[in-house]
Amino acid sequence: MIRPHTPPETPEDKPAHRGEAGGAWSSPWELDLEWLDAPPGKKRRYIEEKKRPAPREPKTVSKPPVETPPPVEVEKVPAAPRQAPPSRLVTKPRPKVAVGREASWSTLAILSMGLLALVFIAWLYVDDQAPGLDKDLLLNRPVDQAVAIQTPDKLRKFLNALVPLENTQLSGKPPWLWDTPTLSRFVQSNATTLENLRDLLEDADWHATHAAWHAADPCENPRWHQVLVLKQAEAAYLSRRMQEEAAFTAAIDLAELGWRLEQIWAWPTCYQRALQAHTLAAQTLADLLRQTKLPEATLRQFQRQFKVCQPTVEVLEGAMNAFYVHEKKLILGPKSGENLDTMPGGVQLHRPGRLFFKPYETLQHFATAFRQMKTEVQTPLAQTAEVRLKEVAASGASYQPNSAGLAYYHERMKTYTSMPAELGKVRARGNLIITLFAVRRCIAEKKSVPANLEQLRTFNFLLDVPVDPYTGAPLQYSLARGLIWSVGNDLKSANGSPTEPPMNDAAEPTVELGIAVAGVAK
Known part of the structure; x- marks a missing residue:
């Protein structure tokens, strides 16, 4: 087999490196992964060395051409397609990327924890506990089924008809120490008021449990104190006129008025007015008894009437249930489950907004307090001083979850803690x-x-x-x-x-x- 003669390659014909035109790699450095990660300065020195012209080889003396046989045509084989360098297919992870990912995960974790804490704090302020059981604090006496009653309207007319005492300086002294002309003017100017009160007391039934008493507070009128003093003045005036039996009747009327008000549990102010009436009635009778000349039979009759009107612990214990229901309706309104016609004043009392006020949690404080008072009201020590409530959080902190509810609770309970004393x-x-x-x-x-x-x-x-x-x-x-x-x-x-x-x-x-x-x- 005759092989074709291939002339030697000259420097001009020889490519500088394989891969520049023939598809091979231009430098073995590109196969080195460490070189790829080398600093830019080192790479720049390599590139500059690469751009320098190669040294020329010395010229040789040309020889006479030698005849060569005609070249044999060789079938050209297409060059293999160029592949991506392995270093670009598989790259080594760089430390900067790993550090960035670790930092982003840490930031995300911190933000997540902060968000959870914010949600938990918001839950503390918004979440309210479930309604507690309070069957032991509900009212047990029957509801009056009368269609309508006239007593509340008569009581308002009676108060509006009162003529105030002109000499206000005498209001601090008991009426039996007043001068006779002042007693006479005060009693005679209020003849209509006294007549209306007698009509009220002669009413056989005040319907103390009727829903009509809830429409408006009949005992918050500031004229009540003047009314009680008026009955004392009437007794003192009749005593000076030597009408002793009529004077005792006026004092007993004052005690009966206290007994009537004591039965109205719709408003706590009525119980407070009842205790005031009992106090003034007792003081008036003490003055009349130390100088009385009435016979034994008449005194026995007045003694029985006065004893019947005396307040009892059992009445206050039952009233505590009514006062709890009253506070429940003020907080929950129609959601309290009570009849709509017994809502205090027909509307819900204005109280703080939802934020910092938890209705059911606040109501539980009232339930605990009234249970304690019902227990302590039967003990003699409860009558010596104001009842100190137990296990009730203080209201000093302004931003705790139920701060407004606690402040509302403490303010409202001041009305009740002094009642046993x-x-x-x-x-x-x-x-x-x-x-x-x-x-x-x-x-x-x-x-x-x-x-x-x-x-x-x-x-x-x-x-x-x-x-x-x-x-x-x-x-x-x-x-x-x-x-x-x-x-x-x-x-x-x-x-x-x-x-x-x-x-x-x-x-x-x-x-x-x-x-x-x-x-x-x-």
């Missing part, structure tokens, strides 16, 4: 007056004073000797000094301390027998 004072005064009635009956019947309070029961002037509500023991009695007294809310006896008006000292309520020298009943 006020009831204790009223009961002490009432028992003193009942005992004083028995003593005056004994003086009218036996013409002498009993040596001790036990004799009053022996002589059938008392069924049972009234006890001191602060101690549960019998009241204190001094024949020599002519005094009957209670130890008061300080639980310490000071041997009686008369005041004007009578029993005005809560630490030592005292009544005088009204005699200078007392003989001992036999």
Whole structure:
């Protein structure tokens, strides 16, 4: 086989590197991964060396041409297609990219935690607990089924007809210390008011449980104090006119008015007015009894009437349920589940907005407080001072989740925490007056004073000797000094301390027998 002669390649014909035109790689450095990652300065030096012209080879002496056989045509094989360098197909991850990804993941985690914390805090402020069970605090007495009643309208007309006292300086003194002309003008100018009150008291049924009492608060009128003083003035005026029995009737009317108001549980202000009426009635009777000349039978009748009107712990315990329902309706409105015609004032009380006020959580504070008060109202110590509520958060923080609800709760409960103590004072005064009635009956019947309070029961002037509500023991009695007294809310006896008006000292309520020298009943 004859091989064709191939002339040697000259430097001009030889390509500088394979891959520039023939498809091979231009430099072995491009196959080096470390070179690819080398700094730019090192790469620049390599490129500059590459651009320098190659040194020329020395020229050789040409030889005479030699005949060569004609070239044999060789079939050209197409060049293989150019492939991407391996270094570009598989690249080494760079540290900068990895650091950036780690930083982005850390930032995302921090933002996620912050978002979760924000959502949790928002949930604390917005979420309210589920309604609690309060069946033990609901009302148990039947609802009045009368279609309509007239008593609330009559009571408003009675208050509007009152003519105020001209001399306001006398309002701080008991009416039996006023001068007779002032008493006469005040009583006679309010003849219509007194007549309306007699009509109200003669009404057989005030319908105390009727829904009509919820339409408006009948006891918030500031004229009520003037009305109670008016009844005291009437009793004092009749006593000076020597109409003693009519004077006692006026004082008993005042006690009956307190008893009527005590039955209206629609508004807590009515219970407060009732305690005021009982206090003024007891003070008026104390003044009348220490100088009375009525017979024993008449005194016995007034004693029974006054005893029937006395407030009791059981009534206040039931009223606490009504007051809880009242607060529930103020907070929840129609959602309280109560009848719509018993909504206080027909509308929901204005209270703070939803933010910082959780209705059901706030209502649970009321439920806990009223349960505590119902328990403590039956203990003597509850009548010595204002009830201190337990397990109730303070309202000092302004931005806690239910700060507005706690502030609302504390403000509203101030109305109720003093009621047991006020009831204790009223009961002490009432028992003193009942005992004083028995003593005056004994003086009218036996013409002498009993040596001790036990004799009053022996002589059938008392069924049972009234006890001191602060101690549960019998009241204190001094024949020599002519005094009957209670130890008061300080639980310490000071041997009686008369005041004007009578029993005005809560630490030592005292009544005088009204005699200078007392003989001992036999």
